[in-house]
Amino acid sequence: MVKFLPFAVAALIAALPVSAVAECGGLRGTGDLGLVIERADGAVQVVDTTRRRALCTVTGLGDLSHASLVFSRDGRFAYVFGRDGGLSKVDVLTGTLVKRVTQAGNAIGGAISQDGRLVAVSNYEPGGVRVFDAATLEMLADIPAIAADGSRGKVVGLVDAPGLGFVYALYDAGEIWVAEMGKDATAPKLTKFTGIGRLPYDGMVTPDGRYYAAALFGEDGVALLDLWNLDKGVRRILDGYGKGEQPLPVYKMPHLGGWSTAGRLAFVPAVGRHEVLVVDQKTWEEVGRVAVYAQPVFTTARPDGRQVWVNFAHPHNDTVQVIDVPTRTVVQTLKPGPAVLHIEFSPRGEHAWVSVRDSDEVQVYDTRSFDKLASLPARKPSGIFFTARANRVGY
Amino acid sequence: MVKFLPFAVAALIAALPVSAVAECGGLRGTGDLGLVIERADGAVQVVDTTRRRALCTVTGLGDLSHASLVFSRDGRFAYVFGRDGGLSKVDVLTGTLVKRVTQAGNAIGGAISQDGRLVAVSNYEPGGVRVFDAATLEMLADIPAIAADGSRGKVVGLVDAPGLGFVYALYDAGEIWVAEMGKDATAPKLTKFTGIGRLPYDGMVTPDGRYYAAALFGEDGVALLDLWNLDKGVRRILDGYGKGEQPLPVYKMPHLGGWSTAGRLAFVPAVGRHEVLVVDQKTWEEVGRVAVYAQPVFTTARPDGRQVWVNFAHPHNDTVQVIDVPTRTVVQTLKPGPAVLHIEFSPRGEHAWVSVRDSDEVQVYDTRSFDKLASLPARKPSGIFFTARANRVGY
Numbered sequence: 046m047v048k049f050l051p052f053a054v055a056a057l058i059a060a061l062p063v064s065a066v067a068e069c070g071g072l073r074g075t076g077d078l079g080l081v082i083e084r085a086d087g088a089v090q091v092v093d094t095t096r097r098r099a100l101c102t103v104t105g106l107g108d109l110s111h112a113s114l115v116f117s118r119d120g121r122f123a124y125v126f127g128r129d130g131g132l133s134k135v136d137v138l139t140g141t142l143v144k145r146v147t148q149a150g151n152a153i154g155g156a157i158s159q160d161g162r163l164v165a166v167s168n169y170e171p172g173g174v175r176v177f178d179a180a181t182l183e184m185l186a187d188i189p190a191i192a193a194d195g196s197r198g199k200v201v202g203l204v205d206a207p208g209l210g211f212v213y214a215l216y217d218a219g220e221i222w223v224a225e226m227g228k229d230a231t232a233p234k235l236t237k238f239t240g241i242g243r244l245p246y247d248g249m250v251t252p253d254g255r256y257y258a259a260a261l262f263g264e265d266g267v268a269l270l271d272l273w274n275l276d277k278g279v280r281r282i283l284d285g286y287g288k289g290e291q292p293l294p295v296y297k298m299p300h301l302g303g304w305s306t307a308g309r310l311a312f313v314p315a316v317g318r319h320e321v322l323v324v325d326q327k328t329w330e331e332v333g334r335v336a337v338y339a340q341p342v343f344t345t346a347r348p349d350g351r352q353v354w355v356n357f358a359h360p361h362n363d364t365v366q367v368i369d370v371p372t373r374t375v376v377q378t379l380k381p382g383p384a385v386l387h388i389e390f391s392p393r394g395e396h397a398w399v400s401v402r403d404s405d406e407v408q409v410y411d412t413r414s415f416d417k418l419a420s421l422p423a424r425k426p427s428g429i430f431f432t433a434r435a436n437r438v439g440y
Numbered sequence: 441m442v443k444f445l446p447f448a449v450a451a452l453i454a455a456l457p458v459s460a461v462a463e464c465g466g467l468r469g470t471g472d473l474g475l476v477i478e479r480a481d482g483a484v485q486v487v488d489t490t491r492r493r494a495l496c497t498v499t500g501l502g503d504l505s506h507a508s509l510v511f512s513r514d515g516r517f518a519y520v521f522g523r524d525g526g527l528s529k530v531d532v533l534t535g536t537l538v539k540r541v542t543q544a545g546n547a548i549g550g551a552i553s554q555d556g557r558l559v560a561v562s563n564y565e566p567g568g569v570r571v572f573d574a575a576t577l578e579m580l581a582d583i584p585a586i587a588a589d590g591s592r593g594k595v596v597g598l599v600d601a602p603g604l605g606f607v608y609a610l611y612d613a614g615e616i617w618v619a620e621m622g623k624d625a626t627a628p629k630l631t632k633f634t635g636i637g638r639l640p641y642d643g644m645v646t647p648d649g650r651y652y653a654a655a656l657f658g659e660d661g662v663a664l665l666d667l668w669n670l671d672k673g674v675r676r677i678l679d680g681y682g683k684g685e686q687p688l689p690v691y692k693m694p695h696l697g698g699w700s701t702a703g704r705l706a707f708v709p710a711v712g713r714h715e716v717l718v719v720d721q722k723t724w725e726e727v728g729r730v731a732v733y734a735q736p737v738f739t740t741a742r743p744d745g746r747q748v749w750v751n752f753a754h755p756h757n758d759t760v761q762v763i764d765v766p767t768r769t770v771v772q773t774l775k776p777g778p779a780v781l782h783i784e785f786s787p788r789g790e791h792a793w794v795s796v797r798d799s800d801e802v803q804v805y806d807t808r809s810f811d812k813l814a815s816l817p818a819r820k821p822s823g824i825f826f827t828a829r830a831n832r833v834g835y
Contacts, residue, residue: 072467072534073514073516074470074512074514074515074516074517074532074533074827075469075470075471075514076470076512076513076514076515076516076827076830076831077513077514077515078514095513095514116471117469118471118472118489118787119468119469119471119472119473119490120469120470120471120472120515121468121469121471137469138467138468138469139467159788159789159790160790161472207744207788208744208746208790208808253744253746254744254746255744255746273746273766309722327704348833349603349648349649349650350648351603351648351649371668392513392830392831392832393513393554393602393831393832393833394554394603395554395555395602395603412603413603432469432471433831435471435787436471436787436788436828436831437787437788438743438744438789
């Protein structure tokens with residue numbers, strides 16, 4: 046459910062052995078492929094999760110700091126959302142850049158529709174959402190984020206809600222919009238929720254596609270929208286979650302994510318605390334806290350929901366901790382190395398792939414024994430994305 | 441979660457137009473592919489779920505009545521478990537039969553390990569489980585089902601439990617076995633639970649991989665094993681579920697399946713009643729019933745858990761009903777035609793594919809509007825399996 050990568054200072058490009066090999070292009074299944082973002086190089090590396098190796102590198106994708114991507118429903122193509130407004134379509138199978146359009150001046154993530162026909166991008170400048178034909182990257186709809194007060198601002202937290210359309214938040218104005226994409230994608234139907242709270246800075250959808258949650262930077266709490274009951278409007282949950290009351294300096298605003306399916310619990314990084322909050326997804330109330338090593342950034346649930354892996358803010362970002370969900374205790378502390386930016390599980394959860402930016406590697410762990418199985422060279426890796434995302438809700 | 445197809449009388453092979461075309465073999469993603477079992481012909485049809493069409497047909501798979509299959513983790517290969525003990529490895533991408541072994545005299549389904557290295561088959565004759573190398577189909581382990589009383593009998597309900605191994609039930613003796621496959625697959629470690637109830641005839645694992653449930657033919661109720669806490673042993677749930685108390689003649693024993701992730705509910709076909717039971721997966725108690733058209737056979741949850749689709753036993757097997765999960769009411773009744781055998785959802789739930797055996801077609805429905813989008817010719821189709829299963833727990 047992790048949608049965005051942490052903000053981070055630009056890294057120096059060091060003189061490193063090139064990790065690229067050239068094993069892309071042959072007839073093969075795409076179910077065990079993935080992409081690793083090499084942020085400093087504007088490149089993505091294609092990886093094989095069965096053999097645990099890099100296959101090839103695709104370059105020329107522009108500024109990939111804070112980049113994310115989604116996959117086509119056949120798993121062959123990735124749509125990479127660059128910070129510079131670039132939208133790149135990469136052929137994962139052949140390792141080639143199919144097309145790249147600069148669709149805005151400054152952008153932050155995107156989503157693909159449930160049927161795979163549409164790709165939407167969330168833009169800061171000009172503020173709004175633009176929707177593209179997934180096959181051609183032709184722009185089909187341009188939805189400026191003009192708030193109720195007439196101002197235009199940044200869009201964040203864009204997701205696809207199954208059977209409904211794209212959902213996102215207006216950062217400056219504090220609104221949540223639902224854009225229903227009917228048969229005519231050039232004419233989305235907009236439903237707007239205003240006054241949802243100050244400065245929503247991130248959003249996510251629960252794995253069942255039902256709830257959209259937007260974290261607020263400007264006040265305590267999280268705004269929650271029941272996408273199956275839009276009439277009920279947005280409500281506030283988790284008062285005390287937000288920025289207002291933190292007892293420690295906040296090094297980094299944590300992202301939403303890591304919603305466990307073990308029982309009905311969500312694991313949410315606390316802001317400015319060395320804790321992970323445990324939230325009951327039925328009542329949306331906090332039901333517990335787990336003490337962790339430092340300020341958590343991402344919480345990522347293993348696909349079976351039995352473990353939640355946590356990474357941390359600088360200067361403790363060399364560490365990963367594993368929470369055992371049934372007992373709500375930390376059962377393992379790993380030290381992958383400097384600047385752990387992202388964790389991605391293999392689709393059935395046997396392995397965790399961890400990007401370690403400042404040691405230029407991606408590490409693969411066995412999630413049962415916690416043995417390190419492999420280390421793959423990668424240049425300043427950040428996000429790791431496996432094709433199984435194509436088949437899940439909320440991307 | 442549906443593992444097995446209904447028993448049914450052998451169908452006459454009618455003189456029909458051949459549905460095979462030949463579009464397999466090119467470079468393409470495998471994420472939107474699937475297989476349809478053409479039971480009367482010993483064939484599988486490769487289908488493209490994006491374009492909603494058949495690509496090619498693979499023949500020579502033997503007796504495919506009651507057949508099921510699993511996919512390799514890259515989505516390229518299918519392992520088809522035939523009734524005649526045949527284990528066939530099909531290359532979905534090229535549309536070819538890679539290898540076929542006759543590994544037993546009479547078999548019923550199988551599973552693939554979490555890491556994709558092992559394929560296990562559940563055998564009636566000789567009773568037991570055989571484990572094969574997924575790459576070569578070489579037999580690595582042969583585990584005869586010799587019960588505590590020394591008798592050897594049929595194995596049913598074989599699943600893979602993530603991080604643990606294969607789990608299955610001994611029909612005749614009433615036992616549940618866990619076979620842990622360590623680094624040496626030739627020496628599985630067996631854990632046996634005896635006296636779990638009379639005649640377990642089907643088994644399933646919950647989507648989170650935690651619970652194994654075996655339905656009992658010989659008495660009321662379901663045997664439940666918490667795979668995260670094997671020490672606690674097997675307990676009985678849903679007394680009154682089983683065969684003992686049915687008020688109507690039972691036309692067909694329903695299968696376990698269709699576990700919804702909306703909240704924490706499971707939807708279970710009642711035996712001999714025109715009802716679907718609603719079960720709380722935390723307490724494993726029945727919390728409601730939904731009246732339906734006839735005796736349910738399969739309940740299949742849409743991937744987002746908002747709907748459960750139900751098909752029915754003869755003579756009402758021309759009908760499908762859709763239960764809306766939040767309201768627990770039937771919201772749609774469809775009449776696809778004679779002998780609806782199986783329902784498979786597209787991975788993100790926008791479409792439902794329905795096999796209609798006696799009209800020799802597979803129908804595709806929009807799950808929001810319930811419009812019929814397509815009808816594909818297929819000869820006596822039974823099971824439909826999409827490659828996204830490779831990335832899910834419990835297969």
